Amino acid sequence: MPLFKKQRNDDKLDNQELEEILKILERSAILLKDLIGSNSAESPGGIQDETESIVSEIISNEKRVDRLKETFIEYLYVKKRYLPTFQKVDNLMIINQLDEIQDEIEIVARYYQVYLYHFPVSLEQDIISFTKESTDVVLRLIEAVRFIYLDFEQAQLACKRVEDERREARESQWTLLKNLYGLDVDVKELLLIRSLIRAILKVVETCEVFSDDLHGLTIKYMVLE
Amino acid sequence: MVDWIVPVTIAFTMAFAFGIGSNDETMATTVGTGGIRLKRATLLAAILATAGSFFLSDKVARSIGTGLINLPQTTLETYQPWILLAVLVAVSSWLILASRIGAPVSGTHSVVGAIIGVAACAPFLGSTFIETLKLGGLFNVILGWIFSPLLGLGCAILVSWVTRKAIKTKIRGLQTMERFERNFMILLVILVAFNQLNRAGNDAGNALGIFHALVAGNQVKEDYLMLLLGGGSISIGLGLFIVGRRLLKSVGTNIIELRPSDAFCIETSVLIVLTVCNLLGLPISGSHVLIFAIIGVALVKREPVDKKSLRRIAFTWIVTFPVTALICAAVLIPIISLV
Structure with missing residues (x-):
């Protein structure tokens, strides 16, 4: 009985579904960055093909996360029955929030499905940098989720990093908006770019809420134990 | 001696055994942690209780209340069957009633209350x-x-504090916490199964001892003893299966939210206290040890205890003596006036 023996080296999550969801979300975040970056080049034919393939991968990722979430919930309430209700609820919250972030990334991709963006050249770098900072928030959050299962203290630090990245992303958003409103562009285009920025920022905001919840959980479990 | 008193005594002894089974909350902690579902836990508890009663009760089987009552020999010769009957009616009805409302009560205290009656x-x-x-x-x-x-x-409090100290440094994240809980769950099921067998064997002695007394008094042929003991053991199992589930749920889930590690501390405490008290010869109630062990763990965890459930349990704990005394007296007085 390994109860009081040294536990396995914790660098990997025991739960396959959760591990898979985190990998998919990580991939989606990278795809989101590529998606925004893909429209900065000046080759219309190539752009469309690449964009479509990225968009369809993000959409399929969202569906995969949904399926994995269902399996995880089933696992939680069947195989982890012995866990107290509050711990099941916490696990459920984590999985639901991860799914929500994937949904928000999908919404950004859907914008590209309905409208193929061509950013004004003067705005290109701002939007690329804003997207990079936003996806960094997602990546730091994935780290925090991984750590809450592996190491509460590390999870606390990871949540702090999410907070820092989120602040930078928000700052970038204001710079981007300021530059956007200063441009002489078509109203429809302005509204569409504005909507895209809002959608990307929604990913960041969802991560922020989730990170706050995770931070609360780390404190709760550290006090509990 | 009226001839029909023996079958009536046997019937009420079966009811007493049924009452003991219905008020057996040993498996409550496994239900509370969710490790075993209520239906399965009830079935498992019923099987273990039946087995424990049949195979382990022989050594502890004793005549009900003989250590507490002191009547003149002539009075005993006339009234003993009626006294036994009144005690059985009082105790079995109180145990079944308490189980129906989900309150754990002590079988021993019920018997003592009836003897006071x-x-x-x-x-x-x-x-x-x-x-x-x-x-x-x-x-x-x-x-x-x-x-x-x-x-x-x-x-x-002591067991829980030591356990928490021992595992505190080893739990780093939710994953290790869950692994620990899973291991505690396995230990818990083994411990509870052992406790269930042991306690059923002990508690059954109160009821099954009556069959031994009937055989010893030549009121029942020795050939039927095994049959009666088997019937009594099955009654205990049936009581647990039919009525006991409510009590398992009430004790296991209503007082505090249990984790397998908490339940393990509770069951270990129950085992230690019962073993030490048995060795010291101190008659002790397993039900009350269990309930207060749950409260002790809640205190260490600084977790709020459900006061409503606690009030109900405390109420039945206090009224066990007067209620069984009243029922017993209410049954016995008309009989005495008729005999």
């Missing part, structure tokens, strides 16, 4: 209340009544 009828039996009761035995029981909760509480 017999003592209250002593003037009708040519004796006095004080003379009828063996005060030494009663003092022991009252000591157990007071000490059961205190020992359960104290031991659980």
Whole structure:
């Protein structure tokens, strides 16, 4: 009985579904960055093909996360029955929030499905940098989720990093908006770019809420134990 | 001796066994942690209780209340079957009623309450209340009544504190926490199964001892003893399966939210307290040790306890003596006036 023996080296999550969801979300975040970056080049034919393939991968990722979430919930309430209700609820919250972030990334991709963006050249770098900072928030959050299962203290630090990245992303958003409103562009285009920025920022905001919840959980479990 | 008194006594002894089973909350912690679902836990508890009663009760089987009652020999010869019947009616009805409302009560305390009821009828039996009761035995029981909760509480606080200290440094994240809980769950099921067998064997002695007494008094042929013991054991299992589930749910889930590690501390405390008290010869209530062990763990965890459930349990704990005494006296007085 390994109860009081040294536990396995914790660098990997025991739960396959959760591990898979985190990998998919990580991939989606990278795809989101590529998606925004893909429209900065000046080759219309190539752009469309690449964009479509990225968009369809993000959409399929969202569906995969949904399926994995269902399996995880089933696992939680069947195989982890012995866990107290509050711990099941916490696990459920984590999985639901991860799914929500994937949904928000999908919404950004859907914008590209309905409208193929061509950013004004003067705005290109701002939007690329804003997207990079936003996806960094997602990546730091994935780290925090991984750590809450592996190491509460590390999870606390990871949540702090999410907070820092989120602040930078928000700052970038204001710079981007300021530059956007200063441009002489078509109203429809302005509204569409504005909507895209809002959608990307929604990913960041969802991560922020989730990170706050995770931070609360780390404190709760550290006090509990 | 009226001929029909023997089958009636046997029937009420079966009811008493049914009551003991219905008020057996040993498996409550496994239900509370969610490790075993209520239906399965009830079935498993019923099987273990039946087996424990049949195979382990022989050594502890004893005539009900003989250590507490002191009546003149002539009175005993006339009224003993009726006294036994009244005690059985009082105890079985109270145990089943308490189980129906989800309150754990002590079988031993119920018997003592009923014996007090017999003592209250002593003037009708040519004796006095004080003379009828063996005060030494009663003092022991009252000591157990007071000490059961205190020992359960104290031991659980100690066990829980030590366990938490031992695992605190080893739990780093949710994953290790879950692994620990899973391991505690396995230990818990083994421990509870052992406790269930042991406790059923012990508690069943109260009821099945009557069958031994009937055989010893030549009121029943020895050939039928195994059949009666088997019937009594099955009654205990049936009581647990039919009525006991409510109590398992009430004790396991209503007082605090249990984790397998908490439940393990509770069951370990129960095992320690019962073993030590058995060795010291102190009559103690397993139900009260368990309830207060749950409270002890809640105190260490600084977790709020459901006061409503606790009030109901405390109420039944206090009223067990007077209620069984009243029922017993209410049954016995009309019988005495008729015999």
